[in-house]
Amino acid sequence: MEGGNHTGATQFLLLGLSVDPELQPYLFGLFLSMYLVTVLGNLLNIMATTSDSHLHTPMCFFLSNLSFVDICFTSTTVPKMLMNILAHNKVITYTECLTQVYFLMIFVGLDNFLLAVMAYDHFVAICHTLKYVIIMTPLLCVLLCLISWTIIFCFSLPHIILLMQLTFSTGTEIPHFFCDLALLINLATFDILFKVNVVLLYVSIILLVVCPITGILISYSQIMSSLVRMSSSESRYKAFSTCRSHLCVVSLFYGTALGVCLSSAVTHFSHESSFASLIYTVATPMLNSFIYSLRNKDVKGALGRLLSRAASVPSWSTHFPTNGSFCPLRQCCEFTHIVC
Numbered sequence: 001m002e003g004g005n006h007t008g009a010t011q012f013l014l015l016g017l018s019v020d021p022e023l024q025p026y027l028f029g030l031f032l033s034m035y036l037v038t039v040l041g042n043l044l045n046i047m048a049t050t051s052d053s054h055l056h057t058p059m060c061f062f063l064s065n066l067s068f069v070d071i072c073f074t075s076t077t078v079p080k081m082l083m084n085i086l087a088h089n090k091v092i093t094y095t096e097c098l099t100q101v102y103f104l105m106i107f108v109g110l111d112n113f114l115l116a117v118m119a120y121d122h123f124v125a126i127c128h129t130l131k132y133v134i135i136m137t138p139l140l141c142v143l144l145c146l147i148s149w150t151i152i153f154c155f156s157l158p159h160i161i162l163l164m165q166l167t168f169s170t171g172t173e174i175p176h177f178f179c180d181l182a183l184l185i186n187l188a189t190f191d192i193l194f195k196v197n198v199v200l201l202y203v204s205i206i207l208l209v210v211c212p213i214t215g216i217l218i219s220y221s222q223i224m225s226s227l228v229r230m231s232s233s234e235s236r237y238k239a240f241s242t243c244r245s246h247l248c249v250v251s252l253f254y255g256t257a258l259g260v261c262l263s264s265a266v267t268h269f270s271h272e273s274s275f276a277s278l279i280y281t282v283a284t285p286m287l288n289s290f291i292y293s294l295r296n297k298d299v300k301g302a303l304g305r306l307l308s309r310a311a312s313v314p315s316w317s318t319h320f321p322t323n324g325s326f327c328p329l330r331q332c333c334e335f336t337h338i339v340c
Contacts, residue, residue: 010094013173014084017275021088028085034282035078041289042067048293052305058121058136063292065145066114066249070285073107076100077178077281097179098160105156105181109208111253113148116212118246119219126239127226155204162200165193176277216250248291256280 017027045067049060077100084090092100124135159181166188176183185197223243230236260276 010168011091011171012094012097012168012179013090013171014081014092014177014179015090015173015175016081016084016177017278024085024088028082031078031082031085031282034286035074035082038074038282038286038289039071041286041293042071045289045293048305058138058141059118059125061138061141062114062118062121062145066111066118067289069107069110069114070288072103073111074282074285076103076107081177092174092179097174097184098163100179101163101181101184102156102160104178105159105204106152109152109156110148112209112212113152114145115246115250115253116215116219117144117148119216119250122243122246123219123222125242126223152208155208159197159200159204162193162197166197178277178281180277213254220247245292249288252284252287252291256284 018024046064049055049064080092080096080100084092121136125132128135163181163184166185168184168188172187174180174183174187182201185194185201188194188197220243223239227236227239230239256276256279260280
């Protein structure tokens with residue numbers, strides 16, 4: 001990009017995962033399959049949690065938001081890659097690249113915040129069970145999501161504004177299958193704005209990644225402390241079982257992210273780091289839907305009922321408990337598997 005000319009005619013070259021033409025059909029089939037499974041799996045999770053009245057709980061509300069973000073996260077990178085493979089074209093325009101960077105930052109940041117909010121929900125459900133309904137009100141749940149969206153939008157926009165001020169050489173090659181913020185900053189011409197971008201990048205990492213991770217660790221430290229104080233091993237097991245799906249997703253998300261960071265640091269954004277990013281950006285959103293649907297009997301049951309209704313379209317009615325043992329906290333307790 002010469003002379004700061006950031007017109008729509010300017011373009012980059014996405015080198016992708018492999019330059020071997022014989023591998024392109026296999027890569028296309030693999031990514032298309034993974035993308036369709038990701039979209040379908042997360043859509044089913046959203047439909048199951050919204051259509052079943054028994055799953056109108058804070059955790060399922062956050063799960064629906066996480067599924068939506070995972071769909072958007074994958075849709076930001078994979079369709080463009082599939083188009084390039086199909087057209088045998090590696091070009092991505094300057095505008096497309098900045099748009100991709102912007103939305104990637106938004107959805108990665110939202111993943112971080114939603115996982116932290118879900119950890120807080122588990123903390124309240126286990127450590128303050130009797131006050132759960134009072135604390136985790138629908139208004140608070142909506143506010144937590146709105147605050148997360150607002151913070152991410154506010155921190156993503158300055159990155160794009162500063163990135164637009166950087167200059168790049170003509171025909172810049174990006175050794176990746178999508179436009180990555182850190183990679184673009186590294187490929188830009190070194191000037192004072194380069195330093196500003198780097199400083200802002202580190203500040204954003206601290207606020208948007210380190211802070212959510214700290215919140216997750218604090219929540220689970222309190223949860224473990226509460227579990228230790230439980231006298232019944234059965235109650236301890238039931239309480240901990242509510243965290244297993246979330247712990248799996250957190251481990252997968254941050255484990256693959258750490259792998260991408262280490263791979264990029266060692267290989268300096270080569271094709272090896274692109275393969276590591278593949279797990280982080282494509283495989284992780286796909287596996288999240290399976291982790292929550294297969295490890296949670298309530299979500300799995302709702303999926304079964306949803307698919308049964310779609311197959312047979314029977315008449316159905318909502319079941320309400322009518323026995324005398326009804327507990328005001330049953331909706332919360334049934335979801336968290338904690339005995340009322």
